[in-house]
Amino acid sequence: METAVNNKINHQAELQGSVALIVALVSFSMLFATLFLGYSVFRLTSDMWPPAGMARIPLTIPTLSTVIVLVSSAFAWILEKSGYERKSMSFYFISFFTGIGFVVCQFYLWNMLKTIGVFTNSGIYPSMIYAFTWIHTAHMVLGLIAFIYLGFLLFKNNWILDDSIKLQKANSVLRFWHFLAVIWLMMYALLFVL
């Protein structure tokens, strides 16, 4: 009887958690989709790209960011697959600190842009690079705050997430993290590479 009730509660938490997460991710996607819509309008109507004879942005720092965010996402995935056990604590910390590393990288990127003389008001291409990375980094900071929350959740429960409400919360944090990594990949490809 008790297991039946528990199963019911588990099912409820999973369903509610996933519905809410799906709706939230749809909302976030629409925000970024709007940015990419703007990008495509400018890109498709521009005679040359980058416009007005601007130089391309050196790829070193963006590529480094991409590698870092992929590493972070990969370790987050391993953390989830390992079932949040104590022995996978290092995965949590690697993922978290690489996340911080990504944000630091973005600051280096903005600094580098400033040094090579690319400012927000230098036209539409730099505008997009700055605005898109600002918005994405703001979300990464949100993601890091969620990661700290995940840390609290794990340490408070002694690295045993035995009920599915907690498990759902932990999984949601990581899914948001993967989502941001995917958005960054798109930004990297569209803004810097292509």
Place this chain on the structure above:
Amino acid sequence: MAFFEQNIHHPPKTFLSKYIFSYDHKVIGKQFLWYGIFFLLVGGLMALMIRWALAYPGEPFPVIGQFLFPTSNGVIPPDTYAMLFTMHGTIMIFYAITPILIGAFGNFCIPLMIGARDMVFPLLNMLSFHIAAVSGFILLASLFVPLGAAAGGWTSYPTLSTLIGSPGTGQTLWSLAIFVLGVSSTMGAINYITTIITLRAPGMGYFDMPLTVWGLGLTAVLNAIFLPVLGAGVLLLIFDRVFGTTFFLAGAAATTGTGDPVLFQHVFWIFGHPEVYILILPAWGVVSDLLSFFARKPAFGAKATALSMTTITILSTLVYGHHMFTTQMSPLLTQTFMTLTMTISIPSAIFFANWLGTIWKGSIRFTSPMLFSMGVVFVFGLGGLTGLYLGTVTTDLYLHDTYFVVGHFHYTMAASVLLGSFAAVYFWMPKMFGTMMCEFWAKVHFWITMLGLNGVFMGMLFMGYAGMHRRLYNPFVYDFLNKLVPINEFTTISAIVMGFAQIIFVVNFVHAVFFKKEKASDNPWEVGTLEWTIPSPAPNYNFKEIPVVKCGPHELGNPALTNGRDFQYQTEELARG
């Protein structure tokens, strides 16, 4: 749907936990209601100022004019006029209608009508109100900054809204307020959708939900998808204004490369057209239910009504281009958008016919909620029909940017939604606050509002058809508009009458909430949806036992009723055979 465990909240003990930091969806609903009514009065006062300037240009605004505009001797100055119509639109759409219908009644009705004890995420719900409060504060603060509030129209088109068009922090604060409000509404939407999907009482399928919940649910879907689009738009606008990016600057203003002011229009209307359905869908839902409840008949074609509302929700995402026929789109595009727009009239006609079918041969009880609902049927009919002229490219090219547009969207978004909100307030008053509002004064309120409102918006349609443009400070500097002075005076007098009629509502409402001794019965309107099975006002845990649903929401006058009443609670089974 599986039956889910739901905890019973402990009743809050302190003032703060009961009224300010409440997790209870009913209290959050009431917070949104007061918030909305406050902004409704602010926005209404602004509307009166706009109307005054149009009917009596150059004359000081009576009574408070000297105090508000001392430098111009009480006359509304031209730049202030632009701020007034901008802030009137913004406040009414985002800070009055949205909080009242979606914030207040969404929060209040959804859990009660689907038989849940609260929303799925009470904390998120509380934050959603507090973030909305922050946003309202930012918006009000923007009225007091140097160079004044935003003045680029509620649509905030660049270049009116860039630093060139409106220097000063007013427009920046406006954009920030809208972004913050968007966050709040998105949080609300996540809550509504999850609640409707997972917390319906056992036995309640989607078509057993009252149509109010359908309307609110579809609104939440549109909110979750399209508010972030506007969010991105205003963020880029803020970046343009504060950090010097060049998204919406064109030509010489941008030093290299080019921005595109029209891009903002696209982004705005991708959000903006669903937004008008965000505003009207809850009102449609409420009216569909109330017509059935007070005609004492099942809602005619309730399933078709629900499905046509869903169809409209989907179609509403595909028609935004009809706001931009005059931006030199390719004719192929304008015709496509026109065709899609016209398609919306099919589902609209279906549920409109269903409304008429519902009251056809009903034994109608002309209570105040019913009067307001029938008012919605009338004004929405007019509003919908005038929409056809604006959705058609050929007529829109002439009517674009005239008062015909203003009249049209006031009929659909202001008149219908306002009357729908009043219907909802009068109807759910006993369940919200435990008292009934005075029926006599409610009916007086209805008739004066209805006449005043039609005077205002019909007048707008006529003057627009005669060619008067919107947003002009003094249209009568143009000779061809001089003949429109009398109709402008008529419209303004109607607006003043309608404005003063709202005092009746406020007095009636405040009296019923705070001073009325006589308690309402549990089911004063004799209807069978779940919220009427519990005491009035609703206890903090809503349902002591989670109800089990056995029939639909509109089983009024059904021959298979078993209890000798002409309605049946949703927890009761219909007779078989």
